[in-house]
Amino acid sequence: xxxxxxxxxxxxxxxxxxxxxxxxxxLKVLLVKRxxxxxxxxxxxxxxxxxxxxxxxxxxxxxxxxGLTDVYLEQLYAFGxxxxxxxxxxxxxxxxxxxxxxxxxxxxxxxxxxRWFSIYDLPILLxxxxxxxxxxxxxxxxxxxxxxxxxxxxxxxxxxxQLKKLYDAIYNTNFDKRNFSRKILSTNLLIKLDExxxxxxxxxxxxxxxxxxxxxxxxDSFLNFIPT
Amino acid sequence: xxxxxxxxxxxxxxxxxxxxxxxxxxLKVLLVKRxxxxxxxxxxxxxxxxxxxxxxxxxxxxxxxxGLTDVYLEQLYAFGxxxxxxxxxxxxxxxxxxxxxxxxxxxxxxxxxxRWFSIYDLPILLxxxxxxxxxxxxxxxxxxxxxxxxxxxxxxxxxxxQLKKLYDAIYNTNFDKRNFSRKILSTNLLIKLDExxxxxxxxxxxxxxxxxxxxxxxxDSFLNFIPT
DNA sequence: GATTATTAGTGTAAAAATGACACTCATTTT
DNA sequence: AAAATGAGTGTCATTTTTACACTAATAATC
Numbered sequence: 239x240x241x242x243x244x245x246x247x248x249x250x251x252x253x254x255x256x257x258x259x260x261x262x263x264x265l266k267v268l269l270v271k272r273x274x275x276x277x278x279x280x281x282x283x284x285x286x287x288x289x290x291x292x293x294x295x296x297x298x299x300x301x302x303x304x305g306l307t308d309v310y311l312e313q314l315y316a317f318g319x320x321x322x323x324x325x326x327x328x329x330x331x332x333x334x335x336x337x338x339x340x341x342x343x344x345x346x347x348x349x350x351x352x353r354w355f356s357i358y359d360l361p362i363l364l365x366x367x368x369x370x371x372x373x374x375x376x377x378x379x380x381x382x383x384x385x386x387x388x389x390x391x392x393x394x395x396x397x398x399x400q401l402k403k404l405y406d407a408i409y410n411t412n413f414d415k416r417n418f419s420r421k422i423l424s425t426n427l428l429i430k431l432d433e434x435x436x437x438x439x440x441x442x443x444x445x446x447x448x449x450x451x452x453x454x455x456x457x458d459s460f461l462n463f464i465p466t
Numbered sequence: 467x468x469x470x471x472x473x474x475x476x477x478x479x480x481x482x483x484x485x486x487x488x489x490x491x492x493l494k495v496l497l498v499k500r501x502x503x504x505x506x507x508x509x510x511x512x513x514x515x516x517x518x519x520x521x522x523x524x525x526x527x528x529x530x531x532x533g534l535t536d537v538y539l540e541q542l543y544a545f546g547x548x549x550x551x552x553x554x555x556x557x558x559x560x561x562x563x564x565x566x567x568x569x570x571x572x573x574x575x576x577x578x579x580x581r582w583f584s585i586y587d588l589p590i591l592l593x594x595x596x597x598x599x600x601x602x603x604x605x606x607x608x609x610x611x612x613x614x615x616x617x618x619x620x621x622x623x624x625x626x627x628q629l630k631k632l633y634d635a636i637y638n639t640n641f642d643k644r645n646f647s648r649k650i651l652s653t654n655l656l657i658k659l660d661e662x663x664x665x666x667x668x669x670x671x672x673x674x675x676x677x678x679x680x681x682x683x684x685x686d687s688f689l690n691f692i693p694t
Numbered sequence: 695g696a697t698t699a700t701t702a703g704t705g706t707a708a709a710a711a712t713g714a715c716a717c718t719c720a721t722t723t724t
Numbered sequence: 725a726a727a728a729t730g731a732g733t734g735t736c737a738t739t740t741t742t743a744c745a746c747t748a749a750t751a752a753t754c
Contacts, residue, residue, distance in 0.1 A: 243478065243553060243554045246478050246513045247513075247514075247515070247516050248476030248477055248478050248479075249476055249477065249478075249479050249514065250471065250474050250476050250477075251476075251477050251479075251546075251557055285474045285475075286475075286477065286546070286557075287475070288475050288548070288555065289548060290548065291546055291547045291548060292544060292545075292546035292547075292557070313543060313544060315541060316520060316541065316544040316559045317520075318479075318514070318519055318520035318559070319519045319520075320516070320517060320518065320519060325471060326471045327516065329479055329514075329520070329557070329559075331544045331546070331557075397702090398702085398703085399701075399702070414742080414743075414744080415702085415703085416703085416704070416705080416743090416744085416745095417741075417742065417743085419703080419704085420704095420741095421741090424740095438701085439700065439701040439702065439749095439750080439751095440699075440700050440701060440702090440749070440750040440751045440752080441700080441701055441702050441703085441748070441749040441750050441751090442701090442702080442749080442750070443701080443702055443703085444702085444703095625731090626731085626732085627730080627731070642713075642714075642715085643731085643732085644713095644714090644715085644716095644732085644733070644734080645712075645713065645714085647732080647733085648712095648733095649711095649712085652711095666730085667720095667721085667722095667729065667730040667731065668720070668721040668722045668723080668728080668729055668730065668731090669719070669720040669721050669722090669729080669730060669731050669732085670720080670721070670730090670731080671730080671731055671732085672731090672732095
């Protein structure tokens, strides 16, 4: 190893994930109990292994908790204040993830004492994990207003009223359903199915699927949903 | 130190900055010559010191190259592919910075063999620095379309035609000057001064200043300038 | 089997924002 | 005095957004 490298201090590198879920009513974050001496609610996290990339490590750690693969995962921010972890200096790269709660295997999570918390009713969190969650909510709101990522929180087949409830939950507001469906449908990203939702309402709402192939991340924007 | 920490591998942590500047005509990036064996153009970078936060370190490194403090600095992304630096595994947290080229002290940069490059005419860069620049340009375009950050690239006093040239350069387009000034002025963030620019045009354009205090990061958006 | 309750689904009109487009103004140079 | 140059502004047509209320379909109830 060359001198200019040798002289440098190395640091521990952790990954922490803000895992969002939607239960049909409110937006939730999945937290686990952990801690060195006392147990505190915290984000799911783990250490970077020598052979892994950052996102790969975040995906592995997410899998360990949820049993899920192929979930939406986006780098949020690197947190590195000197004393954020009071025991050993650790840089944490936070990721946020959007999962379909129906797919989530709760058996696996028992090992971690995991629990879903409403974003409006969070406990005190370990270290700077509270800041991470705040930033993740901000990012989710910002991004979901312009890109079709909300669908990652819904089943593959969903109804317009379900989608509206999701956006209502994300932005803590109540969109007008006429304007909402016009705006959503005008993106031409939704495919109406021939099937109606049963059991929830008397009339039953049509199911839709999203056609993400139509959406080109590079060029297209999606919507502007940030309410005034 | 506790066992669960001890067992973990530490990594080197670097910071690299994409430094944007605007010379009145085109958008530039400041690059330096560096490399272990051969000299390659690269981003300005450095190592995280034990007593520093990430942004603090990025600001220090930026100061070492440019002599500038209080510049716009925003975390871009953490890059951590296992072999991105082929010599020693290094995680790099990239920041992007917007500087006023007039303030930039070129004497200091001679030490680093620094040079401004047009974003449309970049050399081959060290490691994954090319990816970093690509991402930074994307982020700048995305953000400048909705937040008043372009002003960081202009002198404190600027004219509307100067601002239009900046946006033209950022988006590689040619906005209509009537629509542009209407849109910009409708934000109510610009303060018209009583003074005209001399020497550039016969008539002279009025100078403006931006009132960033009026702009509340939290709630307000700014503009949507992404051209169709 | 008629009525009622419940959620789904749709249309319109007014206001605001956007995009396309061309002339006059102020000043310096010739 | 005329010409040249970039600065500055207004209008109209189109699109997008917002506010707002009724009918439709079905299941449950009487």
